[in-house]
Amino acid sequence: MGEAVLGVRDLHTHFSTYRGVLRAVDGVSFELKRGETLALVGESGCGKSVTALSIMGLVRRPGRIVRGEVLFGGEDLLRKSQSEMRRVRGGRIGMVFQDPLSTLNPTFSVETQIVESLRIHGVAKGKEARERSIELLEAMGIPAARERMGAYPHELSGGMRQRVMIAIAVSCEPELLIADEPTTALDVTLQAQIMDLLAEIKEERGLSIALITHDLGIVSQFSDRAAVMYAGQVVEQGAVAELLEEPLHPYTQGLLRCVPRLGRADVALTPIEGSVPDMAALPPGCRFAPRCPKAWDRCRDELPEMREVKDDRFVRCHMYGEEESPMDEPEVV
Amino acid sequence: MSQAASEEEALESVAATTPGMVRLLLGNRVAVVAGVVVLAFLAMGLLAPALAPYEPSEQHAEAIRVAPFWQAGGGTRFLLGTDGLGRDLLSRIMYGARVSILLGVVVVLLTLVVGAGLGMVAGYFGGWFDAVMSRVVDTLLAFPFLIFALAIMAATGPNLVALVLALAFKGWVDFYRVARGDVLAAREADYVTAARGLGASTPHILMSEILPNILPPLIVLATLRMATIIIAEASLSFLGIGVPPRIPAWGTMVADGRADVASAWWIATLPGIAILLLVLAVNLFGEGLRDALDPRMRK
Numbered sequence: 001m002g003e004a005v006l007g008v009r010d011l012h013t014h015f016s017t018y019r020g021v022l023r024a025v026d027g028v029s030f031e032l033k034r035g036e037t038l039a040l041v042g043e044s045g046c047g048k049s050v051t052a053l054s055i056m057g058l059v060r061r062p063g064r065i066v067r068g069e070v071l072f073g074g075e076d077l078l079r080k081s082q083s084e085m086r087r088v089r090g091g092r093i094g095m096v097f098q099d100p101l102s103t104l105n106p107t108f109s110v111e112t113q114i115v116e117s118l119r120i121h122g123v124a125k126g127k128e129a130r131e132r133s134i135e136l137l138e139a140m141g142i143p144a145a146r147e148r149m150g151a152y153p154h155e156l157s158g159g160m161r162q163r164v165m166i167a168i169a170v171s172c173e174p175e176l177l178i179a180d181e182p183t184t185a186l187d188v189t190l191q192a193q194i195m196d197l198l199a200e201i202k203e204e205r206g207l208s209i210a211l212i213t214h215d216l217g218i219v220s221q222f223s224d225r226a227a228v229m230y231a232g233q234v235v236e237q238g239a240v241a242e243l244l245e246e247p248l249h250p251y252t253q254g255l256l257r258c259v260p261r262l263g264r265a266d267v268a269l270t271p272i273e274g275s276v277p278d279m280a281a282l283p284p285g286c287r288f289a290p291r292c293p294k295a296w297d298r299c300r301d302e303l304p305e306m307r308e309v310k311d312d313r314f315v316r317c318h319m320y321g322e323e324e325s326p327m328d329e330p331e332v333v
Numbered sequence: 334m335s336q337a338a339s340e341e342e343a344l345e346s347v348a349a350t351t352p353g354m355v356r357l358l359l360g361n362r363v364a365v366v367a368g369v370v371v372l373a374f375l376a377m378g379l380l381a382p383a384l385a386p387y388e389p390s391e392q393h394a395e396a397i398r399v400a401p402f403w404q405a406g407g408g409t410r411f412l413l414g415t416d417g418l419g420r421d422l423l424s425r426i427m428y429g430a431r432v433s434i435l436l437g438v439v440v441v442l443l444t445l446v447v448g449a450g451l452g453m454v455a456g457y458f459g460g461w462f463d464a465v466m467s468r469v470v471d472t473l474l475a476f477p478f479l480i481f482a483l484a485i486m487a488a489t490g491p492n493l494v495a496l497v498l499a500l501a502f503k504g505w506v507d508f509y510r511v512a513r514g515d516v517l518a519a520r521e522a523d524y525v526t527a528a529r530g531l532g533a534s535t536p537h538i539l540m541s542e543i544l545p546n547i548l549p550p551l552i553v554l555a556t557l558r559m560a561t562i563i564i565a566e567a568s569l570s571f572l573g574i575g576v577p578p579r580i581p582a583w584g585t586m587v588a589d590g591r592a593d594v595a596s597a598w599w600i601a602t603l604p605g606i607a608i609l610l611l612v613l614a615v616n617l618f619g620e621g622l623r624d625a626l627d628p629r630m631r632k
């Protein structure tokens with residue numbers, strides 16, 4: 001632990017639309033250390049998936065990475081050419097998507113799709129690729145892997161498909177796996193299995209995982225650190241145990257109050273008032289200020305900076321880390 | 334490794350894995366019959382020189398407007414009778430199949446490759462190419478085909494190359510529109526993003542990921558277009574501006590028999606039935622092919 005595999009710094013990804021510029025990712029920074037699982041948590045539309053696509057260089061028009069750095073293996077991925085990025089994608093960074101039925105090509109068998117990824121990256125071909133594919137499927141816990149090789153995506157169950165997707169994602173021995181809501185499309189019973197599988201291959205293969213999810217249960221069980229996103233920004237970041245035990249940002253606090261606890265009928269669920277801001281017309285101050293129960297004038301006028309309040313604990317909120325009162329701060333013109 | 338019981342069940346359906354599209358196609362009775370009819374016409378055309386009892390243009394002065402064998406006055410010498418110049422109708426219908434099928438295949442392949450190719454590029458990349466191409470296509474759609482065909486054939490006289498160009502002139506537009514629309518949808522599909530996430534190149538994505546998925550509608554369209562082209566060729570030949578007169582063609586034969594339709598109905602009707610049968614068979618076969626090509630239909 002300690003060394004960063006992936007460093008995202010001040011990433012801005014904007015979408016030009018008829019309504020104006022949507023700042024889907026607006027200054028996201030985080031670090032993913034070797035061997036750890038970092039959860040990117042947030043509601044739908046908070047920019048989690050766009051962050052993942054930006055890291056992979058897969059943002060399509062009208063989306064555009066405006067600025068920032070994605071440091072991976074000592075290089076800025078945003079400066080790489082398309083052909084260099086093709087070697088990184090699927091090769092050094094694997095990706096698992098939400099819905100395995102739509103991410104597997106419906107017209108090809110499982111075999112064709114795994115062998116294809118091995119072939120693209122020149123890992124193996126022909127008979128060897130076939131044997132490796134069977135091994136991979138077996139390692140993903142797919143029974144009767146040899147017979148399943150000829151199956152088409154629609155012939156497999158949801159859990160099976162996701163196992164196949166993971167097999168494809170790790171087929172070329174990546175260092176980093178980006179899993180974008182890998183269990184959202186699955187039954188609850190399967191979710192645990194797939195998450196166990198991810199944890200297992202992470203150990204076996206020495207992977208680091210960026211886990212994108214909105215499920216705080218998954219965050220608490222399967223990740224080491226978490227970055228909470230709201231309206232295109234990371235608002236809080238830290239070790240999971242600490243972050244869930246003692247959330248600092250009012251948004252994180254609000255999120256946790258929305259999660260039902262088993263056996264705790266006495267704790268009422270409290271929704272966060274209001275709704276996510278319009279990404280084309282963001283408030284000038286803190287993004288969360290309009291919904292924040294603790295907001296004061298400064299929150300509405302000035303966007304808070306990300307501050308490290310303790311070791312490896314970051315929060316973007318005016319309530320923390322400033323000893324001096326707002327009045328004493330030198331005026332920036 | 335954890336394993337759910339539900340996943341064991343899923344195995345059973347996979348145990349009887351993919352029999353392949355050929356078996357599925359063979360299980361479709363209508364498609365099989367249609368395929369046999371198409372093959373019969375194809376064989377008839379290809380083997381016409383060996384099978385036909387007479388040369389198609391050979392005139393029998395003593396046997397003009399002989400009725401087919403099942404009618405009074407008909408016989409086994411000319412099974413389907415003769416036309417106004419004493420030419421054997423069976424031989425001419427056999428030779429006529431060559432022109433219809435050949436033109437149909439050539440024109441459809443040409444328009445498929447051109448139209449689908451341009452459509453895929455326009456749909457995938459969009460931008461100025463798409464804008465320009467789509468306006469060209471709109472313009473062509475507003476252009477009356479028959480007038481254009483009449484003009485080009487009148488200018489060049491009946492010859493096969495001009496006929497192919499006249500038939501293909503607008504034909505690619507349909508393939509362009511289908512390919513462009515489907516690529517537009519497919520390029521946003523998750524499996525395309527996933528393939529890009531695996532490091533696939535753009536040509537690979539277009540040819541290996543997207544094309545197989547948009548192929549079924551293109552194939553269905555190709556068969557429909559084949560039928561349309563056969564009819565269009567027959568219509569132009571009927572008007573005397575299609576296939577050169579020395580080559581026997583069904584459209585020309587219908588036109589030749591038109592004057593005698595009251596006294597010798599078979600001269601115009603039999604080639605007309607040949608057109609109908611071939612077009613119908615091509616259409617029905619195309620539908621069977623579409624079902625067989627859809628992996629979701631495989632059981």
